[in-house]
């Protein structure tokens with residue numbers, strides 16, 4: 058797929074991957090064998106009819122192709138851009154056994170982009186008459202639950218604490234990987250199904266889960282995500298210039314700090330930037346830091362290249378743009394100047410031992426290998442736990458000691474009758490499509506729950 | 516949109532807004548705050564709730580125009596809409612029977628203090644209130660405090676300590692206070708907390724570090740309390756005054772001073 062050249066893109070926030078031309082899309086679609094028993098569909102957590110939509114692309118019926126995807130996936134332009142297809146649908150493609158699998162994600166993106174820019178109207182609002190469901194959080198899980206319930210004839214009301222809907226799609230994933238107007242267009246589609254969206258509404262503060270149930274909702278779905286940032290807990294971490302990845306990304310993406318002062322939220326990026334961590338969040342942070350003027354941007358990761366949890370494609374993109382990787386290195390403290398800004402970071406080299414429970418080799422510090430790195434900005438991207446407000450304010454809601462909400466894996470039902478949960482708040486930080494898969498499962502069981510209640514009431 | 520239903524100027528640079536936000540007005544409690552965004556380009560500005568009028572569907576706030584964002588907000592007039600008004604956020608201060616309490620507020624926080632003082636008095640506490648400002652003409656809500664509290668004092672104090680410290684020390688020595696509550700600039704809250712600690716009186720300080728989301732997602736608001744990092748937006752804003760690392764808080768509040776100055780100058784000149 059065509060991309061912006063690294064030299065150019067590292068100084069703008071425009072989308073990096075440019076998408077297929079019609080010719081390219083048709084050529085790629087023609088490779089699909091249209092298997093009778095498609096394995097790719099089983100690899101998709103929401104079960105998109107992949108051969109079906111690709112068949113429509115082959116016939117140049119792009120709007121219908123997009124509609125076919127939307128029968129099972131309300132956010133195709135998003136998923137076409139950010140899903141790890143290489144470990145899901147495309148991994149199962151039979152063509153992949155001998156050569157390249159069909160580029161399903163890119164075709165999904167093509168169809169969805171075509172439909173959006175053609176201005177084709179979405180389906181009409183579905184009829185009402187079913188139950189009422191409150192959905193907490195407007196990330197991929199919440200949007201999916203809401204859209205699916207609406208399609209089944211229920212009324213879904215989404216409560217979102219931020220001023221924009223979309224969850225990580227809006228505040229976390231940068232503009233150059235996922236343009237925000239595309240996210241908003243897909244949210245408009247979900248709203249078009251009849252979903253009500255209440256922004257500025259933090260559940261647990263403005264309304265509790267119990268109050269939602271008492272206010273007449275038949276069921277509540279909690280999709281509040283994993284947004285609580287972890288810190289390293291080393292000295293100097295509260296110096297100015299040390300950010301959590303979430304803060305750095307929220308300022309950049311949601312608040313558009315790259316357009317300060319026209320947009321009022323400031324951000325500081327010095328000449329030398331160290332990003333701690335090796336996942337996708339670290340890659341996104343590093344690439345934002347470059348675009349915000351960082352001259353030297355390092356990824357500081359405690360294990361080796363082979364252990365990088367980030368998608369290969371994202372690590373490659375970062376490397377192409379000039380991000381430098383320091384493997385087997387871990388910060389032990391941050392040192393500041395007399396005004397309290399970070400200026401240096403003491404690191405230690407790590408050696409890798411036997412594989413641990415996660416199957417990755419566990420790192421341990423090499424004594425005496427400490428060294429100093431000059432840094433003006435540090436971004437800590439070592440993981441997130443679930444947002445805690447709901448767990449703290451909902452009596453009887455069972456959670457683990459890591460803050461994840463406990464659910465029945467099949468029905469997504471929590472310990473409270475009528476309350477369901479899914480996405481990152483249940484699994485811990487995962488993927489867009491797994492959150493959507495959880496949303497789909499929850500919507501199905503909420504539907505059953507409401508139907509059953511209706512029957513026992515009559 | 517959340518409509519400004521009433522606006523008042525308070526010298527030198529403070530604005531009082533009543534904002535129509537029915538759901539927030541039914542839920543708000545002393546110590547909690549809202550996050551306000553004036554328009555599409557706006558910052559998320561945290562402001563403490565200084566009153567809630569559920570019968571009128573409104574929430575009252577007082578804010579000082581100290582930079583570009585608060586000036587943008589202050590330009591709105593009665594009838595204008597605020598784009599976002601999210602709350603109530605943060606933990607409410609536990610309002611219960613303490614006995615004899617002292618409520619000390621500096622600068623813009625008089626309304627916030629009075630909101631708490633009234634609630635505490637409603638629970639049967641005996642409330643003494645101290646109001647501090649940098650100049651005689653900067654004191655406000657003085658009559659209201661006199662009416663709402665059992666005792667009230669207003670002092671002018673321009674060196675963040677002198678007159679205020681003497682008065683608070685005297686009040687703490689004269690009466691057996693069960694607890695001190697304080698709102699205001701960091702040096703003032705710190706001074707009050709230290710006076711209380713020196714006399715073994717528990718103090719509740721209210722911390723206002725830089726915030727972004729206000730829901731625990733960014734960690735911008737981290738403060739060190741009792742040696743541990745806490746997030747002021749979800750663990751506070753109220754903390755035990757004896758345990759707070761005020762030096763770190765002061766330093767972190769100056770994080771964006773260079774950027775703020777640029778924004779302020781451009782804003783004053785009408786460039787942004």
Ligand SMILES: Cc1cc2nc3c(=O)[nH]c(=O)nc-3n(C[C@H](O)[C@H](O)[C@H](O)COP(=O)(O)OP(=O)(O)OC[C@H]3O[C@@H](n4cnc5c(N)ncnc54)[C@H](O)[C@@H]3O)c2cc1C
Pocket residue numbers: 139140141193194195196197198199216217218219222223224225226229230231258259260261280281282283284306337338341444446447479480481482486487488489490492
């Ligand atoms: C920087 C970054 C990059 C990523 N890149 C990718 C990628 O390329 N591909 C991929 O598949 N995955 C990626 N992920 C992971 C993916 O984004 C998440 O797994 C997914 O968004 C989880 O969806 P969710 O619906 O569970 O929660 P979220 O997307 O986190 O949404 C939760 C929403 O709930 C709201 N909320 C929280 N608490 C409350 C409350 N009390 N009341 C009301 N609302 C509340 C939040 O404000 C938020 O909007 C990335 C994550 C990050 C952080």
Ligand SMILES: Cc1cc2nc3c(=O)[nH]c(=O)nc-3n(C[C@H](O)[C@H](O)[C@H](O)COP(=O)(O)OP(=O)(O)OC[C@H]3O[C@@H](n4cnc5c(N)ncnc54)[C@H](O)[C@@H]3O)c2cc1C
Pocket residue numbers: 548558560561562563564577578579580581582583584585586623624627722723724725726752768769772775776778779
């Ligand atoms: C939980 C909370 C509650 C608050 N309640 C109120 C309130 O009721 N009334 C009110 O007037 N202000 C309150 N503040 C402070 C207010 O949010 C800031 O003054 C405002 O964000 C400044 O924005 P600005 O762009 O106009 O000024 P900036 O340009 O950002 O700052 C100008 C000056 O104000 C100082 N400043 C910036 N942020 C803060 C802050 N968080 N606290 C103190 N000083 C700051 C800067 O150091 C600088 O000197 C509260 C802050 C928090 C975190």
Ligand code: FES
Pocket residue numbers: 725726727728729730731732733734735736737746747748749
């Ligand atoms: S303001 Fe973001 S965590 Fe407190």
